[in-house]
Amino acid sequence: MASTVILGATGTIGTALARRLVADGGNVLLAGRNEAKLSALAVELNQPFVEIDFSTSRAVEDALQTQFERCGGYAGLANCIGSLLLKPAHSTTDDEFREVIETNLFTAFAAVRAAGKLFRERGGSIVLFASAAAELGIQNHEAIAAAKGGVIGLARSAAATYAPYNLRVNVICPGLVRTQLTQRIWESTAAAKNSADLHALGRLGDPAHVASLAAWLLDPANDWITGQAIGLDGGLSRVQPRRKSAT
Numbered sequence: 723m724a725s726t727v728i729l730g731a732t733g734t735i736g737t738a739l740a741r742r743l744v745a746d747g748g749n750v751l752l753a754g755r756n757e758a759k760l761s762a763l764a765v766e767l768n769q770p771f772v773e774i775d776f777s778t779s780r781a782v783e784d785a786l787q788t789q790f791e792r793c794g795g796y797a798g799l800a801n802c803i804g805s806l807l808l809k810p811a812h813s814t815t816d817d818e819f820r821e822v823i824e825t826n827l828f829t830a831f832a833a834v835r836a837a838g839k840l841f842r843e844r845g846g847s848i849v850l851f852a853s854a855a856a857e858l859g860i861q862n863h864e865a866i867a868a869a870k871g872g873v874i875g876l877a878r879s880a881a882a883t884y885a886p887y888n889l890r891v892n893v894i895c896p897g898l899v900r901t902q903l904t905q906r907i908w909e910s911t912a913a914a915k916n917s918a919d920l921h922a923l924g925r926l927g928d929p930a931h932v933a934s935l936a937a938w939l940l941d942p943a944n945d946w947i948t949g950q951a952i953g954l955d956g957g958l959s960r961v962q963p964r965r966k967s968a969t
Contacts, residue, residue, distance in 0.1 A: 724798075724846075725751045725796055726743055726749070726750050726797060727786060728753060728799075729753045729833055730755070730803035731763060732752075732754045732759040734902050735851070736803075737929075738933040739936050741749055742902045748902075749794075751769070752771035753771065755773065758765075767836055770789065779836065782833065786836050794934045796837075796841060797823075798847045798940040799847075799848050802852075804851055805866075806903045807866055808863065809864075810861070810862050815894040819883065822865040822869050823865075823868070827872040830850045830876055830877075837885060841887070845947075847890045848877075848890065848891045849940055850892070851896070852874050852893075854869070854895050854953060854958045854959040877891045881948040882949065890948035892949070892952065894952055895955060895959065896955055897921055897953075897954070900927065912940070921958060922958070922962070922963040925956060927955070931954060932954060
């Protein structure tokens, strides 16, 4: 049975997705930088793992090619690698900006490049992650919005390129989700409330929400959707909330 590759499998979203896919009877290849965390998750889920250096596209391709036959081929790939930098442009250094681009946009490009080479024969699904901040101007998000906006552009172009191979490319654009990256925000009562109030539904997202949508996009049964940037954000990027008045 073909597997789904999860890049960044030990992050909050990557782990939630891996658990969801395995619970649904799927196979996954867990990929990331931290061998100890990968090994622990692999034991938990009884799935293979591979440690990858994400500094070059070639490293990603070589690692996945090595595992290709062992896994029986791939049917999907999700790039769950990401970072978060909340700073105005004038306070962001060149090094910080480069790191945001490399972590978020470069890894997405490396994932598409690898999948474009390995998936063309049988098709499949690529799921990338952007952000509601790429769709809506939010203060102090200049660097991350630039990187995630690039991910959306990448996905749409790749969707056109690989459509003849039945290789689909879609992007999930979350609002604020309770993850390790956003922990300092949602652990603060005041910050969490302020953030929740920006979302029309008045609450933050959970990793399970993201894993559910990613699993749906990866499912071969849903093979008539490509080139989409889907807002999974409690209405943040599209809906102006009207708060209930106090009574």
